[in-house]
Amino acid sequence: MKKRVLLIDDESRVRASLKVILEPTYEVIQAADAQEGLDLYHKEAPHLILLDVILPGTDGLSVLQSLRSEDCPAPIIMLTGTKSVKTAVDAMKLGAADYLSKPFDAEELRIVVDRALNSKELEREVKSLRAQVTQRYAFHNLIGKSRPMQEIYTKIEQVADSRTTVLITGESGTGKELVAKALHFNSGRRDRPFVALNCAALPETLIESELFGHEKGSFTDATARRVGQFDLANSGTLFLDEIGDLSAMTQAKLLRVLQEREFTRIGGVQAIKVDVRIVAATNKNLEELVRKGLFREDLYYRINVIALYLPPLRDRGEDIPLLARHFLSKRIEEENRPHQEFSKDAVDLLTRYPWPGNVREMENIIEQAFIWSKGSDSVTLEHLPTIVRNDSRSSSLRDDTLAGRLSLEKAVAEFEREIILDALKKNNYIQTHAANQLGISRRMLKYRMDTLGIGRPDSENGGSETDPPVQE
Numbered sequence: 001m002k003k004r005v006l007l008i009d010d011e012s013r014v015r016a017s018l019k020v021i022l023e024p025t026y027e028v029i030q031a032a033d034a035q036e037g038l039d040l041y042h043k044e045a046p047h048l049i050l051l052d053v054i055l056p057g058t059d060g061l062s063v064l065q066s067l068r069s070e071d072c073p074a075p076i077i078m079l080t081g082t083k084s085v086k087t088a089v090d091a092m093k094l095g096a097a098d099y100l101s102k103p104f105d106a107e108e109l110r111i112v113v114d115r116a117l118n119s120k121e122l123e124r125e126v127k128s129l130r131a132q133v134t135q136r137y138a139f140h141n142l143i144g145k146s147r148p149m150q151e152i153y154t155k156i157e158q159v160a161d162s163r164t165t166v167l168i169t170g171e172s173g174t175g176k177e178l179v180a181k182a183l184h185f186n187s188g189r190r191d192r193p194f195v196a197l198n199c200a201a202l203p204e205t206l207i208e209s210e211l212f213g214h215e216k217g218s219f220t221d222a223t224a225r226r227v228g229q230f231d232l233a234n235s236g237t238l239f240l241d242e243i244g245d246l247s248a249m250t251q252a253k254l255l256r257v258l259q260e261r262e263f264t265r266i267g268g269v270q271a272i273k274v275d276v277r278i279v280a281a282t283n284k285n286l287e288e289l290v291r292k293g294l295f296r297e298d299l300y301y302r303i304n305v306i307a308l309y310l311p312p313l314r315d316r317g318e319d320i321p322l323l324a325r326h327f328l329s330k331r332i333e334e335e336n337r338p339h340q341e342f343s344k345d346a347v348d349l350l351t352r353y354p355w356p357g358n359v360r361e362m363e364n365i366i367e368q369a370f371i372w373s374k375g376s377d378s379v380t381l382e383h384l385p386t387i388v389r390n391d392s393r394s395s396s397l398r399d400d401t402l403a404g405r406l407s408l409e410k411a412v413a414e415f416e417r418e419i420i421l422d423a424l425k426k427n428n429y430i431q432t433h434a435a436n437q438l439g440i441s442r443r444m445l446k447y448r449m450d451t452l453g454i455g456r457p458d459s460e461n462g463g464s465e466t467d468p469p470v471q472e
């Protein structure tokens, strides 16, 4: 079936000639003014619109605006006068797919129309592929296709819809809060509140009042009754992050709520019944805290009914490229920037980096790469922060040595060479400064440079003027 092109132009001569050019490939429908054009758009749902800027009554730019405000899926190509560059720019800003300045020839018209339709097609394909990938590799905003992540998805599905308390463990930034949200939004409580409280962020004096609320006059600052998080989360989920940081007294009170499903506000006498599902998280080793007497054993057993462990990112390497692409595409979409991919060596480097701050650190690093790669076709090594580049280099030296590809002596020399070069570059090749930074004498630096064969970049800028001669 031929694709439909809607042509909105008041000059019948222009309409007739455009029709002749396009008709062999497309079905052309025509309108002579804005109103007729909008009516035909609603009736015929065209695949592409050719819209003249100058129309009697309502002009083309206003029509463009109203089509865009309706989320018109068809690309719109503006037909402008020769001298109206500003109008063309305005039209592009308002969301036109392209423009053609009159007079244009048949070939130009065909190219612009084909290109707009193809890129729309491509956009649609990318969207649908992305949706498919997200469906397969994601679970409620959690991205990851590694085995541990697939297991987490299965467990979430299995336990989400019960009132059982869940304990999520894992290093900082591994996604514990996202898992807690996934549990909530996949449960029957999804329309009720999800309340998150970071137990480590509040001083001990405040945490109890934050959790349970207080009655007016219960302490000096309690000028009014305050509702606590348990009240707010009633019939929903309460996410207690960093639970290992709770004081002994708050641990005792929390145990009571978990056992009796009721609590009392500070300064209150009346027990309040609640139906709250608790999801707790920690990056500490709770068993060890129990052994040291810092965490109540009975509370530990109460919250550790179902345990979910999120492994660090470095242990789920196949998720690294997936997450990196996810964060990059998200930013590209948000800022409406042209599509970019990572170069192969950038992906390799990201995969080798140990990610001590896990997914949170990755989000941050991809944000930096996104900023530095503005205007480039792809995200390459040079757009990644030095911390990733250096760390990955040292780990590849280590890997090569352990795999027998490089002798220890050579690996150490290579490592030393890179550090010395870095120090020299940072200090503009002034050896005295570089030596200071490295904590060695200038003579020693000179000696190491000679041994490792490090020369100056060129004698003009090599810092020789500023460096005093080495005293023998």
Ligand SMILES: Nc1ncnc2c1ncn2[C@@H]1O[C@H](COP(=O)(O)OP(=O)(O)OP(=O)(O)O)[C@@H](O)[C@H]1O
Pocket (backbone or CB within 6 Å): 141, 142, 143, 144, 170, 171, 172, 173, 174, 175, 176, 177, 178, 179, 241, 281, 282, 283, 323, 359, 360, 363
């Ligand atoms: N699997 C994932 N897919 C997509 N985004 C993720 C994933 N894991 C974590 N993130 C993102 O990384 C950031 C940190 O995640 P989150 O706050 O859930 O970690 P956390 O383990 O609770 O950290 P902390 O222990 O420091 O509280 C968030 O912005 C989150 O959206």
